[in-house]
Amino acid sequence: MKKVFLMLTLLVFGLTSCGENKAAKDSKKLRVGLNAVFAPFEYKENGQVVGFDVDLINEIAKDLNYETEIIDQSFDGLIPSLKAGKIDVIVSGMTATDDRRKSVDFTDDYFVSKQLYIRKKGNSSVTPSTLKGKKIGVLLGSIQEIAARKINGAVVVPNKSIVNTILDLKMGKVDALIMDNVVAIEYMKKNPEMEIFDEKVDNDGMAMAFDKGKNAELIQKINAELKKLKENGKYDELLKKYDLRK
Missing domain, CATH: 3.40.190.10 (Periplasmic binding protein-like II)
Structure with missing residues (x-):
């Protein structure tokens, strides 16, 4: 009887561990590059980087099962860092200009200023x-x-x-x-x-930037999430939170 109980315990533990390992494996990290001097889009408060852009990418990442790592650096170094593979995405109030499109791919606009x-x-x-x-x-x-x-x-x-x-x-x-x-x-x-x-x-709006030609599927998913957030009211909640409503 004890052996049967032990085997059942090990079996349940094994299934639980497998589930946890799978969840850990399925959870991916998104290194987010920004320049935290653009309040209310991104800025530092009590030593933490906060702002509209941070909340927006965190909301999207959560729905897509990504963890985010915020990397604060100079604005002019963001695209070089993206091209060098030091960050995965730029979310820093960056306008999607034609010139920038030569080296990066943009999501749909998320704000026009x-x-x-x-x-x-x-x-x-x-x-x-x-x-x-x-x-x-x-x-x-x-x-x-x-x-x-x-x-x-x-x-x-x-x-x-x-x-x-x-x-x-x-x-x-x-x-x-x-x-x-x-x-x-x-x-x-x-x-x-x-x-x-x-x-x-502005002729162009702010968008998230990825290295050119490498993240078409993820960009498509983020665009779908942006649309969903605008439809379910969460996008408007963020606009209101950071006093960005026009």
């Missing part, structure tokens, strides 16, 4: 029509840098840190900044000496 043109409050010499010869601060590798380089005669001053671009404006090292509108508004709450003098609508 505007570009704000910012100057020191009261500096009426900086206007949309007087940017020729003016120094414009932008984040290195961003869509704002691309926009600035299209301004005839403007002197583009790229920086690896968005915080440093703001400091440059406050110290008079640049005459204007171009920033994403949601991000700009967050920074302007703490820097009231800045003001908006122009805005332009």
